[in-house]
Amino acid sequence: MTEEPRRRRAxxxxxxxxxxxxxxxxxxxxxxxxxxxxxxxxxxxGVGTLYRHFPQRSDLVKAVVEAGIDAVADAGPQLSAAHPPVEALHLWAQRFAELLATKRGLASALHSGGAAFAGLPGYFVARLGPALAALLDAGRADGSIRDDVVADEVLHAITALCRPIPGHEPHYHQRIVAVFIDGLRRT
Structure with missing residues (x-):
């Protein structure tokens, strides 16, 4: 018999x-x-409240990263419901680029080899992949987005485009991502 996790008080x-x-x-x-x-x-x-919920610093860092990933993933259906497919994809990609920009300050901690961070790459793909795939599928269905790319390729491309470049602020990466997304349009 499996116990259900306790619900947190409000x-x-x-x-x-x-x-x-x-x-x-x-x-x-x-x-x-x-x-x-x-x-x-x-x-x-109080500090006790922090340590009650996040006993190790790595627990807090991981939770911050996961919350950012969740927010971007959850934005996919909302953007899709409110905008045409290409616009929804563009807006989602901008949020993803913003997540990557804010994650930049956490990069050294995430790549420290700490056990708490081992599952983050899988979590990243598991949460963001389906959200992006749904946006791409909607664009393919209405003929506005080319059909020769898959979500994993787009995730990796945007991640690569958002790598830090000395002398460039994060908004630079959002512009480059916008150019990339424009290239996904069917001509």
Missing amino acids: DARRNVDALLEAARTVFATSGVDAPAKEITDLAGV
Whole structure:
């Protein structure tokens, strides 16, 4: 018999959400080694609350990255419902490029070899691949997107296009991604 995971109380869920948002902000400005107090002050919770939910720094870093991946994946159906396929794909790719830009500050932690990060590449593909595939399928169905590319290729291409380039800010990468997405249009 398998036990179902306990549901979090509403206040605990709010605390976790506040910690993740605060950590994302602090990591972007001060790096992943910023003092825990900086994160908890911004979240409006105590340090004990941070360590109750995220016992290790790596647990918090991983949760921040997963929350970013989830937000981009979840945006796919929303964008598809609100926009024509090519526009939805473009908007989704911009969100993905933004995720990669914010992940840049976390890169050294993610590539540290820590056991907490081992499953992130699989999580990345498992969450983002289907969202992107659905956007590509919608564009193929209405004839606006070429049919000779698959989601994995597009994920890898956008990831490669968003690698840091000295002297260029993240908005540069969003422009390059826009050019790439334009190249996926059927002519």
